[in-house]
Amino acid sequence: MSILAEIQKAVFDGDESKTIDLVNKALAEGIAAQEIVDNGLVKGLHDCGAGYEAGQKFIPEMLMAAEAMKSSMKILKPHLSAGSEGGNLGKVVLATVEGDVHDIGLELVATMLGSAGFDVVFMGPDVPTEKIIATVKEEKPKLLGLSALLTNTMDVMPFILKKLEKEGLRNSLKVIIGGAPVSQDFADRIGAEGYAYDAAAAVPVSKKLVSQLA
Numbered sequence: 001m002s003i004l005a006e007i008q009k010a011v012f013d014g015d016e017s018k019t020i021d022l023v024n025k026a027l028a029e030g031i032a033a034q035e036i037v038d039n040g041l042v043k044g045l046h047d048c049g050a051g052y053e054a055g056q057k058f059i060p061e062m063l064m065a066a067e068a069m070k071s072s073m074k075i076l077k078p079h080l081s082a083g084s085e086g087g088n089l090g091k092v093v094l095a096t097v098e099g100d101v102h103d104i105g106l107e108l109v110a111t112m113l114g115s116a117g118f119d120v121v122f123m124g125p126d127v128p129t130e131k132i133i134a135t136v137k138e139e140k141p142k143l144l145g146l147s148a149l150l151t152n153t154m155d156v157m158p159f160i161l162k163k164l165e166k167e168g169l170r171n172s173l174k175v176i177i178g179g180a181p182v183s184q185d186f187a188d189r190i191g192a193e194g195y196a197y198d199a200a201a202a203v204p205v206s207k208k209l210v211s212q213l214a
């Protein structure tokens, strides 16, 4: 079994210490951090999600897999780079919408945007809409990134956009959305300027959006 397949299995099994050991070993062998994320950790989490859907895995096991991923991300974070030019591309506020506790994907987006030169304000998961509006008022970001992993929380996104408009905040910033149930089509329908399938794709889309603000 390749080391990436071993990492995938260790995450699937929710074995945090084994995952960490393997991630350190993979780094020492010269495997790129992004490769470890994409072809080891994320695959293990997806397998776990599929197991949950099939009734073979349960919430505590999903949580253990998530913890194994999160601890590994702490090790990998300094090694992940989106090719920063070192410049300040402006402020981005990132939040997972209210009612949704998933934040692993958003953390990856934060890491990538941060290393690309954005000043990231990370609000974390399950953020009440009012708190997002208040933070936009206070931080005056160029970009707001919203995440949703549940089909029933993605509908909070258009609500947030309407609130921003009502408060007169909509013209001063661009909005990018993401998360497994979200799509370019959904972004177009709700009037979000940007969508990205994953954290790597979020970088060029975000750069393009902020350049349109100047």
Ligand code: B12
Pocket (backbone or CB within 6 Å): 042, 045, 046, 048, 049, 050, 052, 053, 059, 062, 063, 065, 066, 099, 100, 101, 102, 103, 104, 105, 106, 108, 109, 145, 146, 147, 148, 149, 150, 151, 152, 176, 177, 178, 179, 180, 181, 195, 196, 197, 198, 199, 200, 202
């Ligand atoms: C780990 C996990 C959990 C953990 C979350 C821990 C945490 N701190 O995040 C726990 C155990 C807490 C959990 C709980 C639940 N979960 Co859950 N979970 C998952 C799982 C296995 C992995 C998610 C993940 O982290 N993926 C890895 C990351 C890297 O990928 P990602 O999140 O998609 O993010 C990438 C892109 O989407 C994108 N992206 C994400 N956000 C953003 C934002 C922006 C701005 C941009 C540009 C891009 C972007 O970039 C990211 C990086 O590349 C998924 C299964 C799956 N296949 O996704 C189910 C899944 C999302 N969960 C599911 C469910 C049902 C639940 C629960 C409702 C279960 C329950 N009955 O209680 C609860 C929800 C509680 C709540 N109120 O939110 C379902 C959702 C079904 C649906 N369509 O609605 C899934 C799909 C499992 C399944 N197959 O049924 N879960």
